[in-house]
Amino acid sequence: MKKKKKAEKLSPGTSSMQDALEDIHFKVKETPLEERFDFRDIFWNYPIFLKTLYKKLVPLSYIVVFGVLAAFLIFILQSSFFGKKVVQKGGKDTFVEGVVGNVNTLNPLFVTNNYIERSVGSLIFEKFIDVDSDGQAHPGVARSWEVKEKGLVYDFVIGDDSYWHDGSRVTIEDVLFTFESAIALSKKENIDSVGSAFEDVEIEKLDDKTIRFRTKEANPVFFRAVSIYIVPKSKLEEVTISKMAFDPFSKKPMGSGKYELVKMDSSKVILKDNEYDRYTPKIKNIIFEIYPDSKALESAFRIGRLDAIGSWDRESARYTEEYAGYKRHDLHITDREKLIFLNIRKDSLKDRKVRIILNTLLKKDSFIEEYNVGADILTGPITPSSWFYNSDVDYHSYNPEKAKEILKSLGYNKNEESGYYENEDGNIFSFSITYFDSPSNERLVKLLVDYYAKEGVFIKPVNMSYEQITQEVIATRNFEMLLYEIETSIDPDQYNLWHSLKSNYPDLNLSGYEYERVDILLEEGRQSTDKNVRRQKYNLFQKYLVADAPAIFLYTPVFEYITRDNLQGLEFKDIKHSYSRFHNIQDWIWE
Secondary structure, eight states: OHHHHHHHHHOSSOSSHHHHHHHHHHHHHHSOGGGSOOHHHHHHTHHHHHHHHHHHTTTHHHHHHHHHHHHHHHHHHHSHHIIIIISOOOOTTEEEEEEESOOOOOOTTBOOOOHHHHHHHHHHOOBSEEEOTTSOEEESSEEEEEEEGGGTEEEEEEOSOOBOTTSOBOOHHHHHHHHHHHHHHHHTSOOOBGGGGSTTOEEEEOSSSEEEEEOSSOOTTHHHHTOOBOOOHHHHTTSOGGGGGGSGGGTSOOOSSSEEEEEEOSSEEEEEEOTTSSOOOSOOEEEEEEESSHHHHHHHHHTTOOSEEEESOTTTTGGGGGOSSEEEEEEEOTTEEEEEEEOTTSGGGOSHHHHHHHHHTOOHHHHHHHHTSOEEEOOSSSOTTSTTOOSSSOOOOSOHHHHHHHHHHTTOEEOTTTOSEEOTTOOBOEEEEEEEOOHHHHHHHHHHHHHHHHHTOEEEEEEEOHHHIIIIIITTTOOSEEEEEEEOOSSOOOHHHHOGGGOSTTSSOTTOOOOHHHHHHHHHHTTOOOHHHHHHHHHHHHHHHHHHOOEEEEEEEEEEEEEETTEEOOOOTTOOSGGGTTTTGGGOEEO
16 A cells, blocks of 8 residues: 555656656556457467466367367377377287177087188188189098099098197098088987088098098089088097087187187187198288177277278278278178068968069169168079079069059059058058168168158068077068078079978078979989089079069178288188188288
8 A cells, every 4th residue: 555655646757767667567557457458468378378268168168178189089090000000909920800799619510600600610620622612622631532423422532731730630530520420410419510411421431541422312512511621539529419519629629720729708719820730821820809799890990909800781891991001802702692581371472473563663773782781683593693593584673563563453552642552441562571680681671661662562670689580480480571691502502492391490491482393493403413404404493483483682792801901912712701711811911
């Protein structure tokens, strides 16, 4: 107060320089903030200014700050440098692949559709013989063979350069034990084993190197049937057939394949090079990182944890396109077919005309393109790429006018208000479709429902778990339309899918299709080894089956394998299965 009074007394005139400075000092303090605001103060005192501003704008300031941090993190994670250089897990001798699912058993005597089990099994075990994408046999454990007695007898000679992971040699006894065990599992235990394909074949040991197979009739798919993995007799001979599925061997197997199992649990499978085989791969270790779902897999890919992933659904793997440093390998799988079985046992689908309507109202090319799964359109039971494909068949291509005429003959006309076809009783032309509940199938069925709705047909979707599909639907054949994926073969033989004797569980004639002429053609087609004779039989088979329309054939899938672009040596030309992608792993190399 004293100083303030002095200042007031001296102003406006001053008697000294000191008094003048004091006068200026007090006047500045009393000047209002808005009168002395200067943008330079912000820059000179920016820490204090930002702190004050941050507090005044809470909670908006929180959102802004965390938003900036999130954007920066996403930018870093999506950068090719981070994915390829910073956190690349694999070294020059290690390869890491990400997969979704689980591993239950690695015993190759049991049939499995598990993608991971098949992939791992192809590395741990060695096949008796290999069969390429053209159906030609190549050496495996068996190094040579001879076909005798007009295709009824096959003599195989075992090589001496196959070794189990413990260093012991694979012998004729191991081979004999493998085939006899597979047959016993199928015949005695009624288990879905690899032996079901040759359970009526007689097998005998001729000497320490030679094993003979004798068939009752010529079988054009014989080589494919015996293309199975060999297991060690020493590890399983004390196990009874009924308990083989539960033996520890299923979790800790020993094989003669290119890689040996080191560790397996719910999160990963670790393999190392088989030091006793004839290969010297650059990649010494393979790690399968196992994730519970596709979201977890995506996260691992985004942070650069993985060297490769495989995908059956191009749409769900689109996020991989955001990253540089990767390349894509497409494998067209011609022995897997996605189709909709039409249950002829049901009154609603007994009439062939109804089944033709459902076929001619689906515009497959537009449908598959919009679905964006990665697929080759399927017109009938045999793929267009096959030598046995009959192009001279009416494959019920998209034809809404034809469908309209058939519907009218059945008493159905389109209700312009509802948009659906109805009969005079007001009943809508409708069906239900059952399918396995997966993101890919959900997308497909939703699209399918929309497509049919535009054409005037109501489709009710019924999603189920895998257990429900197998136990409540396939086992009982209780469905109208069933979306299902089946595994066929590169051979045109489809006896198990369409012969009338295969219409009951556990066989795969899910439509319940019966036609005596088709039965005869399927029987005759598999009894001949003459390619021209077989082509004649299967040409007629396709003509009759497609005319009856027991299914809607959709597509064969395209497997997309996404790898780092510095991984060289992959070769997909001569393989027909996604799990065969490691067939030349010994040639893979990091550059």
